[in-house]
Amino acid sequence: xxxIVGYNGNQQAAPILLxxxxxxxxxxxxxxxxSVRNGTxxxxxxxxxxxxxALAEKTDDGKAxxxxxxxxxxxxxxxxxPSEKNAHPHCSDDHNVIGVHNGIIExxxxxxxxxxxxxxxxxxxxxxxxxVKLIDYYEKKxxxxxxxxxxxxxxxxxxxxxxxxxxxxxxxxxxxxxKDSPMVIGIAEGASYLASDVTxxxxxxKTVYFIGNEQVAELNKGSVKFFNLDQEEVxxxxxxVTWDAEAAEKNGYEHFMIKEIHEQPKAxxxxxxxxxxxxxxxxxxxxxxxxxxxxxxxxxxxACGSAYHVGVVGQYVIESASRIPVRVELASEFRYxxxxxxxxDLVVVISQSxxxxxxLAALRLAKKMNIKTLGIVxxxxxxxxxxxxxxxxxxxxxxxxxxxxxxxSAQLIAIYALAIQLGKYREIIDEKRYTSLIEEMExxxxxxxxxxxxxxRIQWFASKxxxxxxxxxxxxxxxxxxxxxxSLKMKEISYVHSEAYAAGEIKHGPISLIExxxxxxxxxxxxxxxxxxxxxxxxxxxxxxxxxGLTSYGNYSIEDTADFTVYIPQTDPYFTTSLAIIPLQLxxxxxxxxxxLNVDKPRNLAKSVTVE
Numbered sequence: 001x002x003x004i005v006g007y008n009g010n011q012q013a014a015p016i017l018l019x020x021x022x023x024x025x026x027x028x029x030x031x032x033x034x035s036v037r038n039g040t041x042x043x044x045x046x047x048x049x050x051x052x053x054a055l056a057e058k059t060d061d062g063k064a065x066x067x068x069x070x071x072x073x074x075x076x077x078x079x080x081x082p083s084e085k086n087a088h089p090h091c092s093d094d095h096n097v098i099g100v101h102n103g104i105i106e107x108x109x110x111x112x113x114x115x116x117x118x119x120x121x122x123x124x125x126x127x128x129x130x131x132v133k134l135i136d137y138y139e140k141k142x143x144x145x146x147x148x149x150x151x152x153x154x155x156x157x158x159x160x161x162x163x164x165x166x167x168x169x170x171x172x173x174x175x176x177x178x179k180d181s182p183m184v185i186g187i188a189e190g191a192s193y194l195a196s197d198v199t200x201x202x203x204x205x206k207t208v209y210f211i212g213n214e215q216v217a218e219l220n221k222g223s224v225k226f227f228n229l230d231q232e233e234v235x236x237x238x239x240x241v242t243w244d245a246e247a248a249e250k251n252g253y254e255h256f257m258i259k260e261i262h263e264q265p266k267a268x269x270x271x272x273x274x275x276x277x278x279x280x281x282x283x284x285x286x287x288x289x290x291x292x293x294x295x296x297x298x299x300x301x302x303a304c305g306s307a308y309h310v311g312v313v314g315q316y317v318i319e320s321a322s323r324i325p326v327r328v329e330l331a332s333e334f335r336y337x338x339x340x341x342x343x344x345d346l347v348v349v350i351s352q353s354x355x356x357x358x359x360l361a362a363l364r365l366a367k368k369m370n371i372k373t374l375g376i377v378x379x380x381x382x383x384x385x386x387x388x389x390x391x392x393x394x395x396x397x398x399x400x401x402x403x404x405x406x407x408x409s410a411q412l413i414a415i416y417a418l419a420i421q422l423g424k425y426r427e428i429i430d431e432k433r434y435t436s437l438i439e440e441m442e443x444x445x446x447x448x449x450x451x452x453x454x455x456x457r458i459q460w461f462a463s464k465x466x467x468x469x470x471x472x473x474x475x476x477x478x479x480x481x482x483x484x485x486x487s488l489k490m491k492e493i494s495y496v497h498s499e500a501y502a503a504g505e506i507k508h509g510p511i512s513l514i515e516x517x518x519x520x521x522x523x524x525x526x527x528x529x530x531x532x533x534x535x536x537x538x539x540x541x542x543x544x545x546x547x548x549g550l551t552s553y554g555n556y557s558i559e560d561t562a563d564f565t566v567y568i569p570q571t572d573p574y575f576t577t578s579l580a581i582i583p584l585q586l587x588x589x590x591x592x593x594x595x596x597l598n599v600d601k602p603r604n605l606a607k608s609v610t611v612e
Contacts, residue, residue, distance in 0.1 A: 023195075029074035044065055093121065107159070172220065176194050178212075182196055185219065186205040296422070323423075350376045472540075487500035493589065525573075
């Protein structure tokens with residue numbers, strides 16, 4: 001969740017590091033800091049609590065810190081309150097070792113007690129300071145160099161970490177190490193870069209290295225070497241990132257979130273193009289073939305947050321299309337539940353970043369049980385992508401806003417394609433139905449554009465309800481899955497208390513919460529369930545609710561019930577989520593704007609949750 005950057009080259013490091021940290025702001029943070037070395041052993045550390053702007057002001061946008069090698073950090077507090085003292089970088093007392101860290105060191109107290117016995121003192125409450133001083137301890141005790149000190153510290157540390165470290169006696173080199181936390185390295189024209197993800201590196205190079213788990217990297221000017229825990233050099237193949245650097249810019253939009261909402265048709269089109277070849281779904285690059293599909297007994301979808309809601313949609317669509325039983329699990333609960341998995345099951349792990357800690361742990365549990373795994377991820381070379389047996393890459397491009405929109409939509413396409421092809425492999429879907437479903441999927445980008453063209457009405461409605469205290473989203477079937485994601489968007493960015501319920505459950509408790517003026521959003525795109533959901537809407541309206549209806553064109557009778565109605569184009573019931581979610585994303589966005597909130601970086605949230 002914390003953001004790490006590093007630079008080793010011939011230009012002034014601090015401005016480059018600050019720009020890199022700006023690209024990582026979406027990960028969430030409460031303080032920031034830089035450490036820059038001037039080519040000798042002299043090193044400067046500057047920290048600031050709060051937004052990155054405070055650090056930029058302290059350093060005159062980096063111009064006040066001289067040196068061509070350095071590391072930077074944005075901190076999300078885990079051990080110790082948000083404060084300048086607890087901010088990174090951390091250092092040994094004599095500045096012999098300086099480091100930044102993402103992750104959680106589980107045995108930091110035990111290590112701290114060991115270091116206290118050896119005369120070390122501590123100025124912060126962080127586990128990172130313990131890690132830095134442990135490295136310093138090994139460096140001074142054995143005098144065998146940074147690689148020896150780092151690998152020995154790694155063998156003592158339990159937990160997850162990505163570390164970037166500078167040593168006083170090795171002023172021209174940055175060392176990096178990782179275990180279960182992401183770290184990316186880029187090399188370009190006499191310079192080396194490191195970061196928690198690719199976005200800070202894209203402006204300089206698209207050729208990157210993903211350092212392996214429990215490995216160390218040695219970054220010099222324009223070159224990098226990799227080592228394992230035995231200090232043996234290892235080869236890592238570079239990966240080419242296809243994202244455009246401009247995709248990580250606002251390009252005239254007020255916020256990244258509204259830009260990314262508008263980028264959904266492209267994300268869907270690009271993801272469709274990656275798997276539809278000559279009018280058929282081609283999963284050969286994913287790795288799932290007819291033989292694999294025919295053997296499947298169960299599919300278990302494991303994810304967090306919005307990706308979990310994609311899984312809920314997947315449960316409906318995959319079961320209907322392929323007749324394979326599906327269950328959806330929260331990744332944070334999955335591995336603590338002693339799950340029952342069988343030989344011919346498939347565990348599908350969905351994660352935008354491919355680094356979500358709970359999802360990655362669930363994948364590893366499945367692999368430990370010898371169960372086949374499929375990763376649906378947006379980042380090439382991410383941990384889930386590397387470790388899963390099969391990989392389905394979504395092509396959403398970089399997503400900067402904390403609240404996901406286009407990555408969610410691209411994940412839906414992956415689920416649709418998987419469901420339809422599994423159904424074809426297992427002969428549940430005949431050739432005519434197969435062709436019509438693919439043709440309909442290919443119309444989704446254009447239909448999404450049509451939904452976006454109605455955004456002004458939703459903006460007006462959001463301004464009307466900017467002071468709402470409570471909202472309820474209801475739906476049945478796939479519409480219930482849409483309700484879950486719409487409610488989450490409202491909570492995430494507008495801070496409105498919001499709940500989603502299966503509409504048939506309204507009478508089992510939630511209806512008691514309805515008061516005069518309570519906003520209830522009824523989603524009823526499924527023709528088979530339309531009248532039942534509308535009946536539930538009538539029930540809450542009779543208790544004083546103000547109703548917003550969301551349905552497909554043609555279902556105009558909803559206007560007899562709803563006070564305000566939003567329509568989406570007709571599509572196959574499997575695909576309605578892709579269209580129905582857009583008005584709800586827009587509603588959350590415009591309500592947040594009307595309240596003057598920080599849309600892209602909502603309080604207390606981080607984009608990539610890389611710790612438990």
